Amino acid sequence: MGDLLNALAVAGKSALGFQAIFFALLAVGINVQFGYAGLLNFGQIAFALLGGFGIAISVSQWGLPFWVGVLVGLLAAVVLALLLGLPTLRLRADYLAIATIATAEGLRLLFRSVSATPVTNGTRGLSAFNGDFIGLAPWATNERYRILGTTWSGGELWVALVGWVIVVLSGLLIWALMRSPWGRVLKSIREDEDAVRSLGKNVYVYKMQALVLGGILGALGGMVYAVGTGSAVPDQYQNANTFLAYAALILGGAARVLGPVVGAMILLFILQFADTGLRLLIDNGIIPEGLLSSTDVAQIRFVLVGVGLMLLLIFRPQGIFGDRREVMLDAR
Amino acid sequence: MLLLRLFLVALFTAGIAALGAGTASAQPEETGPTEQVLGTLQTSRSGPIEGVQVTVTTADGDEVDEVETDEEGRWAVEVPGPGQYVVTIDADDLPDTVELAGEDNRTVTVDEGRRQAVIIGLEDGSRGSGGGTVRAVQLLVDGIRFGLLIAMAAVGLSLIFGTTGLTNFAHGELVTIGAIAAWYVNVQGGVSLIPATIIAMVVGAAVGAISELGLWRPLRRRGTGLVAALVISIGLSLLLRYLIQIVYGGRSSPYDFPTGRAVDYGLFTLTNRSLASIIISIVVLVLVAVMLQRTKIGKAMRAVSDNRDLAASSGIDVNRVILVVWMMGGALAALGGVLLGLSDQVQWDMGFRLLLLMFAGVTLGGLGTAYGALVGSLIVGVFVQMSTLVIPNDVKYVGGLLLLIVILVIRPQGILGSRARIG
Numbered sequence: 025m026g027d028l029l030n031a032l033a034v035a036g037k038s039a040l041g042f043q044a045i046f047f048a049l050l051a052v053g054i055n056v057q058f059g060y061a062g063l064l065n066f067g068q069i070a071f072a073l074l075g076g077f078g079i080a081i082s083v084s085q086w087g088l089p090f091w092v093g094v095l096v097g098l099l100a101a102v103v104l105a106l107l108l109g110l111p112t113l114r115l116r117a118d119y120l121a122i123a124t125i126a127t128a129e130g131l132r133l134l135f136r137s138v139s140a141t142p143v144t145n146g147t148r149g150l151s152a153f154n155g156d157f158i159g160l161a162p163w164a165t166n167e168r169y170r171i172l173g174t175t176w177s178g179g180e181l182w183v184a185l186v187g188w189v190i191v192v193l194s195g196l197l198i199w200a201l202m203r204s205p206w207g208r209v210l211k212s213i214r215e216d217e218d219a220v221r222s223l224g225k226n227v228y229v230y231k232m233q234a235l236v237l238g239g240i241l242g243a244l245g246g247m248v249y250a251v252g253t254g255s256a257v258p259d260q261y262q263n264a265n266t267f268l269a270y271a272a273l274i275l276g277g278a279a280r281v282l283g284p285v286v287g288a289m290i291l292l293f294i295l296q297f298a299d300t301g302l303r304l305l306i307d308n309g310i311i312p313e314g315l316l317s318s319t320d321v322a323q324i325r326f327v328l329v330g331v332g333l334m335l336l337l338i339f340r341p342q343g344i345f346g347d348r349r350e351v352m353l354d355a356r
Numbered sequence: 357m358l359l360l361r362l363f364l365v366a367l368f369t370a371g372i373a374a375l376g377a378g379t380a381s382a383q384p385e386e387t388g389p390t391e392q393v394l395g396t397l398q399t400s401r402s403g404p405i406e407g408v409q410v411t412v413t414t415a416d417g418d419e420v421d422e423v424e425t426d427e428e429g430r431w432a433v434e435v436p437g438p439g440q441y442v443v444t445i446d447a448d449d450l451p452d453t454v455e456l457a458g459e460d461n462r463t464v465t466v467d468e469g470r471r472q473a474v475i476i477g478l479e480d481g482s483r484g485s486g487g488g489t490v491r492a493v494q495l496l497v498d499g500i501r502f503g504l505l506i507a508m509a510a511v512g513l514s515l516i517f518g519t520t521g522l523t524n525f526a527h528g529e530l531v532t533i534g535a536i537a538a539w540y541v542n543v544q545g546g547v548s549l550i551p552a553t554i555i556a557m558v559v560g561a562a563v564g565a566i567s568e569l570g571l572w573r574p575l576r577r578r579g580t581g582l583v584a585a586l587v588i589s590i591g592l593s594l595l596l597r598y599l600i601q602i603v604y605g606g607r608s609s610p611y612d613f614p615t616g617r618a619v620d621y622g623l624f625t626l627t628n629r630s631l632a633s634i635i636i637s638i639v640v641l642v643l644v645a646v647m648l649q650r651t652k653i654g655k656a657m658r659a660v661s662d663n664r665d666l667a668a669s670s671g672i673d674v675n676r677v678i679l680v681v682w683m684m685g686g687a688l689a690a691l692g693g694v695l696l697g698l699s700d701q702v703q704w705d706m707g708f709r710l711l712l713l714m715f716a717g718v719t720l721g722g723l724g725t726a727y728g729a730l731v732g733s734l735i736v737g738v739f740v741q742m743s744t745l746v747i748p749n750d751v752k753y754v755g756g757l758l759l760l761i762v763i764l765v766i767r768p769q770g771i772l773g774s775r776a777r778i779g
Contacts, residue, residue: 062583064586108761111761115764118723122715125715126716127761129709130754134751138750139747139750267591270587274587320602324602326598327594330598331595334595337587337588337591341584
């Protein structure tokens with residue numbers, strides 16, 4: 025019973041911690057692109073990578089102030105969105121999907137390569153760039169606080185607080201945007217692109233704006249993650265994370281303001297709970313070591329996400345909050 | 357391929373400029389339970405070098421262990437923990453034809469839980485002896501081998517897209533499953549590689565058939581949208597990829613198959629296994645082409661790919677054709693996986709990494725066309741290998757992915773594709 029409560033508490037912490045914020049922001053970005061505009065961006069993690077490394081490189085390597093690093097990261101994300109959108113947004117959805125996933129993998133390989141080592145420090149990545157930000161916390165960051173049965177360091181709390189403020193602000197922004205004429209055009213592009221075009225709207229420009237906005241949100245997510253972990257390592261930005269964010273979005277409900285946020289929290293809770301729970305069962309010998317060892321548990325989360333994505337899309341594509349009519353999910 | 361890669365790695369790291377020089381090199385680093393330093397001593401001419409003493413000491417000079425390379429030229433030493441280590445080889449143990457290209461030792465830093473590859477530059481005396489290869493030609497030949505391999509795996513991807521409209525992101529896992537099935541039969545089961553490959557192809561065909569019958573056909577019947585199907589294929593890909601990692605582990609290991617020396621063909625050298633890989637790919641691809649052109653089922657495949665409704669109304673059993681396409685695609689992907697494992701070792705995510713190059717090839721050739729996949733993949737393979745003339749070896753895949761994006765700008769329908777498909 026104590027173990028169970030502890031597992032629940034650990035899962036609860038991860039549903040509120042910076043990792044949940046990371047996936048929430050990625051998913052909010054994907055929601056703009058996929059949920060509202062129908063664009064398949066499978067390279068959201070590339071934007072996060074640029075965000076995280078934007079800060080890390082600016083601060084650690086170039087010695088710039090933290091906030092300049094944030095600007096660099098956001099700018100890099102905008103440039104990437106424009107570069108990706110330019111060739112692919114006129115084509116059918118799966119071309120954007122292929123191009124973005126290829127870019128994400130390519131960028132990661134580039135950042136971890138030997139030739140990039142002078143800038144990104146290769147596979148080892150960069151660290152010690154979040155001091156300025158952590159220093160802003162109004163409480164002592166090196167003390168530990170007990171909240172809901174788990175301990176948080178002051179730094180973690182500060183990152184989580186600021187992170188959730190960003191999530192709430194971006195949620196408000198999306199809510200306002202989607203009530204505006206701009207949002208209505210975006211949603212109609214998802215429903216019938218040709219109809220929107222025949223009304224004289226420049227579909228291409230709207231799609232591009234959605235891609236850029238989603239990319240900026242992704243970069244913000246990457247920044248929260250980099251600041252939260254205190255390091256930026258290229259291999260943290262694996263492609264599979266994009267699909268974790270997709271799973272969060274679809275679980276919560278696409279084309280809903282709260283969908284991606286709640287989805288990310290639930291997803292992280294489930295994953296962490298499964299993680300702790302499985303480790304407990306292995307340690308207590310309930311699951312024999314031969315069947316599953318504790319080093320395998322880290323992979324289980326991706327297996328769960330894979331199964332979850334499939335089941336959701338087959339049986340409940342609208343997720344928890346979504347409207348089935350709004351998530352027709354068909355190619356164009 | 358492996359030799360060449362190692363050669364290039366050494367070119368890049370040790371700065372040896374001589375053509376045809378060999379290297380002492382290693383598998384790419386990967387995670388494992390404990391820290392280890394490891395490597396392979398071999399050159400393109402002498403093949404693997406056996407019986408060379410390798411000494412590993414800590415940065416302070418305390419000896420950790422001393423080992424000799426095995427008949428594959430490999431050596432590995434467990435180290436007590438993360439930190440700096442000095443790896444020294446005994447130059448006197450090297451064959452007469454092989455000399456050190458630089459120093460006889462290297463200092464490496466081992467991270468926690470890492471298996472750190474160590475590269476020591478070797479020269480096999482081919483410099484100035486007239487037997488040098490022309491690097492561009494060597495890369496071209498190697499690129500053709502790689503391109504044919506991609507093509508084989510990608511034909512199925514393209515035909516599945518053509519017949520069902522599905523962009524199958526789980527196709528890379530068919531490649532991995534093939535490679536790993538062959539690995540288990542070959543290494544664990546002790547069966548020689550050729551029958552193991554045939555078993556792997558049967559497994560690949562079976563997995564293809566199961567996924568069609570168990571998943572995609574019911575989904576088509578439900579009228580699942582193409583984007584939903586695409587995301588489902590990603591879910592399937594994640595599920596399979598990480599299941600494979602749990603079962604097989606994060607290591608990379610070779611097949612039980614003799615490495616052999618590189619044979620000099622004048623302008624380029626080629627190991628017998630690379631030559632076999634090229635011949636097998638060509639034969640299989642020609643067979644596929646003949647099947648598509650001549651046989652009834654092949655014609656039906658092209659018909660369904662071209663216009664599904666028209667094909668159905670002409671009396672073609674579309675579902676049966678799609679099932680055959682899946683089985684064929686699975687078998688070909690499995691064969692491609694074995695060939696990839698032969699040149700690059702077997703790894704849990706090998707298929708996913710190849711998938712992006714397959715997409716590049718298929719897009720370049722024209723999504724949905726069988727011959728387009730072939731032409732496009734060949735170009736991508738050659739491009740990726742040739743690009744190492746100007747860019748470092750470890751970012752060569754980036755070059756291939758960049759090519760993909762450039763294609764999308766210039767000619768999104770691909771070389772053999774029709775404008776109508778891209779919508």
